[in-house]
Amino acid sequence: MNQPGVVVDESRPIFVQIAELIEIDIISGGLPEETQVPSTNEFAAFHRINPATAGKGVNLLVDEGILYKKRGIGMFVATGARDRLIGQRRQRFENDYVGPLVAEADKLGITRAQLAEMIRREEGSAE
Amino acid sequence: MSAVVEVKDLSKNYRTVTAVDEVSFTVEENTIYGLLGRNGAGKTTLMQLLTGQEFASSGEIRVFGESPVENAGVLERTSFIKESQKYPDDFQPKHVFASAPWFFPEWDAEFAERLIADFRVPLKRRIKKLSRGQLSSIGVIVGLASRAPLTFFDEPYLGLDAVARQIFYDRLLEDYAEHPRTVILSTHLIDEVSNLLEHVLVIDEGRIIVDQAAEELRGSATTIVGTRAGVDSFVAGREVLHRDHIGGLASVTVGRLDPLERQEAAELGLELSPVSLQQLIVQKTNVPAKEFEVKS
Numbered sequence: 001m002n003q004p005g006v007v008v009d010e011s012r013p014i015f016v017q018i019a020e021l022i023e024i025d026i027i028s029g030g031l032p033e034e035t036q037v038p039s040t041n042e043f044a045a046f047h048r049i050n051p052a053t054a055g056k057g058v059n060l061l062v063d064e065g066i067l068y069k070k071r072g073i074g075m076f077v078a079t080g081a082r083d084r085l086i087g088q089r090r091q092r093f094e095n096d097y098v099g100p101l102v103a104e105a106d107k108l109g110i111t112r113a114q115l116a117e118m119i120r121r122e123e124g125s126a127e
Numbered sequence: 128m129s130a131v132v133e134v135k136d137l138s139k140n141y142r143t144v145t146a147v148d149e150v151s152f153t154v155e156e157n158t159i160y161g162l163l164g165r166n167g168a169g170k171t172t173l174m175q176l177l178t179g180q181e182f183a184s185s186g187e188i189r190v191f192g193e194s195p196v197e198n199a200g201v202l203e204r205t206s207f208i209k210e211s212q213k214y215p216d217d218f219q220p221k222h223v224f225a226s227a228p229w230f231f232p233e234w235d236a237e238f239a240e241r242l243i244a245d246f247r248v249p250l251k252r253r254i255k256k257l258s259r260g261q262l263s264s265i266g267v268i269v270g271l272a273s274r275a276p277l278t279f280f281d282e283p284y285l286g287l288d289a290v291a292r293q294i295f296y297d298r299l300l301e302d303y304a305e306h307p308r309t310v311i312l313s314t315h316l317i318d319e320v321s322n323l324l325e326h327v328l329v330i331d332e333g334r335i336i337v338d339q340a341a342e343e344l345r346g347s348a349t350t351i352v353g354t355r356a357g358v359d360s361f362v363a364g365r366e367v368l369h370r371d372h373i374g375g376l377a378s379v380t381v382g383r384l385d386p387l388e389r390q391e392a393a394e395l396g397l398e399l400s401p402v403s404l405q406q407l408i409v410q411k412t413n414v415p416a417k418e419f420e421v422k423s
Contacts, residue, residue, distance in 0.1 A: 011349065011401030013342045014322060041304035048296065049322045050159055051304045053342060 014049055018057025026066065026077055027085050037067060037075045130189075131156045131277055131309045132177060137186035139172055139333075146172040148333035149186065154277075157307040159299075161324040161341070163317055165412055169333040170313045171209070174279050178207045190277065203232060206275035208266040210282040214254045220265055221250040224272075231273035238302065239272035245294050259286030267295050274306055281313045292316070296323060317405035327404070331412045341404070348407050349389075350380045353397035361392060369410040380410060 009017060025031040038046070043054035058075055061067040066081045105115045132154035139147040146169045154160060164170050175181040176188060179195035179202060188195060195201045214223060224243070228234040243250065246264035254262070263284050270280055284292050300323060303310065314320055327344055329337035337344070348368055351358050358377040369380040380402055384392070392399055402410075 009401070010403050011346045011399075013345055015342060041301075044300055044304060045297070047322075048300065050325045050341070051300070052158070052325050053322075056342075 014047075014053050015056035015060060018043060018047065018049075018054055019060040022057070022061055023066070023085050026082055027089070029082075031077050033077045033079050033081055035077055036073070037077060039074055129156050130154065131191060133187075133189040134177070135187040137173075137176065137188060138184045139169075139176060139181060140184045145333050147176065150330070150333070150335045152328060152335055152338050154309060154311065155326070156309055158325045159303065159310045159312065159323055161317070161320060161327045162311050162313040162330065163327060163408055164330040168330045168412070170330055171281055173330065174207060174209075174281055174311070174313065178202070178205055178279065180207070203230065204276045205279070206231060206270055206273040206277070207279045208270035208281065208283050209279075210263075210285050212262075212266050216255065218254045219251050220248050220254065220257070223254075223265055223269065224250075227269055227273060231275055233274035233276075235272050235274055238274075239268055242268040242271060242298060245298065246291055260288060260291065263287045264291060271295075271298055271302060274302075274308065277309045277311075279311045279313070282315065283312075284314075284316075292319065296320065299323065317408060318403060321404040329408055329411065336411060337408070344404060344407065346401065347383050348380050348402040348410075349382075349384050350378055350400045350402055351392060351397050352376065352378045352400065353395070357395050357397055361395060361397060368407075369413075380406075 022031065022037060026033075031037055037058070040051055040055040040058055043049075043058070044051040047054065058067065062069060062075070065078055066085065067075045068078050069075055102112075102115070105112075110118075130153040132152075134153070135151050137147055137150050138145065148169075150173070162170050162173070172181060176183055177190060177195060179197065182196065190201050191204060193201050195205070220243075224236075224239055227239070228236070246261075246268060248261060248264050248268065249257070254265075257265075263286050267280075267283050267287075270278055270283060284295060287295070296319070299310070312320060312324070321341065324341045327337055327339055327341050328335055350369075351361060353361075353376070355372060355375050355377040358379050362379050362381055365381045367379055367381055371378040384399070389399060
């Protein structure tokens with residue numbers, strides 16, 4: 001039973017999910033580089049989670065150099081953070097998406113050529 | 128971080144029952160704890176011991192480094208909101224809020240006023256005439272506005288509707304963020320509070336059976352569902368927390384799975400689902416595995 005405002009997957013630590021939400025926001029441009037990110041307490045209130053947990057998520061990104069702290073002001077998105085995050089995601093893309101896609105295609109008897117054709121058609125619709 | 132509460136080998140025996148059975152634990156400063164367990168598990172007794180309302184049969188209790196019994200210095204820093212708070216017969220809610228500052232040096236009257244509006248507490252009605260939910264609201268308001276460095280909420284919301292409970296959670300988080308303090312929350316509504324908690328204590332039959340960070344508990348169990356043969360072979364050699372069978376299907380809960388194991392389960396066609404804190408505690412404090420058919 002989730003409360004409204006909470007995006008929580010029960011199987012994983014909440015602080016990891018908070019860090020991922022911030023990452024997604026940085027990648028999508030919602031949080032541009034050198035802008036201030038919401039405070040730990042704002043994250044806690046919005047997601048209805050313990051502030052210490054929210055702080056742990058933010059600190060995870062500080063440790064990775066994605067966010068940095070301006071003393072007395074708050075947390076900011078580091079320059080170059082977006083490119084680094086996109087780079088990380090590209091590295092994981094093959095494992096996370098292409099692998100399962102090909103496995104499912106094989107199960108259904110879809111050939112690689114047919115799969116490529118489907119991807120091309122998707123591309124067409126996107127352009 | 129320093130310990131606010133230190134308990135060592137604490138027991139409380141009544142004539143025929145042992146309500147608290149040689150428990151030891153510490154409570155860290157500025158942390159929200161969940162004290163969870165079934166009815167009669169010993170939660171209330173434990174809180175009464177920590178607030179000097181009951182005498183220990185044996186063992187040691189240190190609250191802010193001192194014994195809480197008859198200790199004004201400790202008790203004025205402690206707020207204990209219980210389910211069945213009694214008030215003098217002629218009292219109205221306004222009398223409760225007017226007298227609270229005598230007991231709690233950190234009392235914030237402005238905050239109390241905001242809460243009174245939030246919970247829509249009628250100030251000038253006899254307390255005897257209030258509904259169960261309104262009575263609970265008074266307790267919650269006193270607990271929050273007292274800002275005691277150590278605050279206990281023992282099933283604070285009997286009769287509170289879903290809206291009022293949500294207000295309680297939101298105000299607790301907001302105020303805790305601005306005025307950090309130690310909160311020990313005892314409740315049956317585990318799913319509702321699980322994300323608020325930083326640390327979880329589970330008591331069962333007078334013993335502490337879980338004393339762990341909430342984030343560590345999260346994901347510490349997984350339920351595997353699939354054909355009985357498939358599930359049984361996958362879980363062979365693992366510690367099983369819970370097991371259910373119906374026909375050819377099995378549902379088995381085991382400990383944490385690493386990504387490789389999750390992948391292996393997926394390849395075997397098994398479904399994995401996370402176990403919520405509430406389910407985990409139900410399983411840990413429940414009678415052992417029930418089976419819908421005789422094990423073959």
